[in-house]
Amino acid sequence: MPDNSGAPSGQSLLFLTDEQLRKGIEAMFFAYRGFTADPDRILAEHGYGRAHHRAVHFIHRAPGTTVNNLLNILGVTKQSLNRVLRTLIDDGLVESRVGAQDKRERHLFLTEKGGALEAALSEAQRGRMRTAYRAAGPEAVQGFRTVLEAMMEADMRGHYEKMKEKT
Amino acid sequence: MPDNSGAPSGQSLLFLTDEQLRKGIEAMFFAYRGFTADPDRILAEHGYGRAHHRAVHFIHRAPGTTVNNLLNILGVTKQSLNRVLRTLIDDGLVESRVGAQDKRERHLFLTEKGGALEAALSEAQRGRMRTAYRAAGPEAVQGFRTVLEAMMEADMRGHYEKMKEKT
DNA sequence: CACAATACGTCAGTGTTGTTGACATTCCAA
DNA sequence: TTGGAATGTCAACAACACTGACGTATTGTG
Incomplete structure (x- = not known):
């Protein structure tokens, strides 16, 4: 259904040479590292890692979510998630x-303290995202989002729109 | 300081509400997972991990690169890289x-066997990237690249353009 | 030449985060 | 009511990152 053969689509370059694709791949690699750099610094101060960030993020976003719910979103084993949750609860x-x-x-909620950490992490990451968005401009942002959506696994598409509400 | 009032920039939405930014953050998370899913499967068959993929990728891209060079690009410790390189050499x-x-x-090169693995990994990843690009269209691709560049760490910007050539 | 610096490799120890396996509790349906 | 599915917890292990300390070969400098 792409049909880029008959429809040049007005614009210029959709050559999709291996070179073009390679640049996209490497940009993704470096960008993701930058994307996680700020939260990683904050987490390190508290002795936490990215797994804690993910858990806190999605609990904040859907308070009262169950462990099983979180498991499906995060795509890890329940044992792995449990270790992280245990430290956060303790x-x-x-x-x-x-x-x-x-x-x-078990329904999960952030405490006041947990909410504070979430806010700090979230603000750091939003800050970088905001800067990138501003530097790139509105049209670029639209394109960015479009490509990312096409890149994610089919069964994850929409999960970031609305999580299962089984509160 | 945002001042998105004075510069509409032609297009429509650059509201940059926290909600907008949150969607971008989650899209980045899910997309990166999709982005690495295919190579991860191939690597698992060989008993390797992402660290091996990164090493193989950059050696392929800049044959004859030195260990130190690779260290700077990958941003890991030499002990960590050495463990990976040792298995790849063995x-x-x-x-x-x-x-x-x-x-x-020490200058690093892929053997024929190493080149074969690189080709398999690269083709899997390019396949997904190609599909996403086609689905999104040329303008979206341009925007995607622009935002990613703005998102990566300053000292990495351009590393994916041309690696240090110290062959 | 003597000495410091560089490039690389290695050993030991630690921490995060993923995995499997085993198990307790709770719910539901035959 | 009884057996199985679902939910969550505990224990052990592997991959891969980190720090710190050393050893060796080579290069560059006073």
Whole structure:
């Protein structure tokens, strides 16, 4: 359905030479590193890693989400996630409440302290994103988002739009 | 200081609300995972990880590069890189030659076998990149690249254009 | 020449984050 | 009610990053 053969699409370059693609691949690599650099610094001060960041991020975004829910989003094993959650709970950043209907489930919430960390991490990352967006301009941002959406796994498309609401 | 009021920049939306930025952040997260999914599968078959992929990629791109050169690009410690290089050399994917001028340096090359792995990894990743590019269209690709460049660390900008040529 | 600096490799130890395997609890349906 | 599926926890292990300390060969400099 792309059909770039019959429709030059007005613009100029969609050669897609291996060279072009290679540049895109490397840009992705370097950009992702820059993208995570600021949060990584903050996390290191607290003795945490990226796994903690991801957990805190998605709990903030969907308070009351269950462990299983988080598992599907993050794409890791429950054992791996559990270790991270345990430290966050022990440190008083996350609260785990037994489910009302289904007592097997645990619903996760950020405490005030956890919310503070989330805010710090989020602000650092938004800062870099904002700077990049401003430098690139609105049209570039639109293109950026379009390509990223096409790049992610099909079963993840839309997960960042609305997470399952099973609160 | 934002002043998105005075400079509409032609297009429409550069609101940059926290919601907009959050979507961008999550898109980056999911897209990077999709971006590395295919190579990860191939690497797992060979018992390798992403660290091996990165090494093989940059050696392919700049044959004869030195260990120190690679260190600067990858941003890891020499101990970490050395572990990876050792396995690649032992498995006959990479060849290490003593420098002609400076005998302290080791110049790295892919063997035929190493080139084959690189080609497989590269083709898998290019395939996904190509699909995303086609789906998004030329203008989107341009914007994608522009934002990524603005997002990467300043000292890495241009490294993907031309690596130091100290062959 | 003697000495410092550079480039590379290695050994030992630690931490984060992923994995499998085993297990307890809870729910649901045959 | 009983067996199985779902949910979450504990234990052990592997990959890969890190720091720190050394050893060696080579280069450059006073």
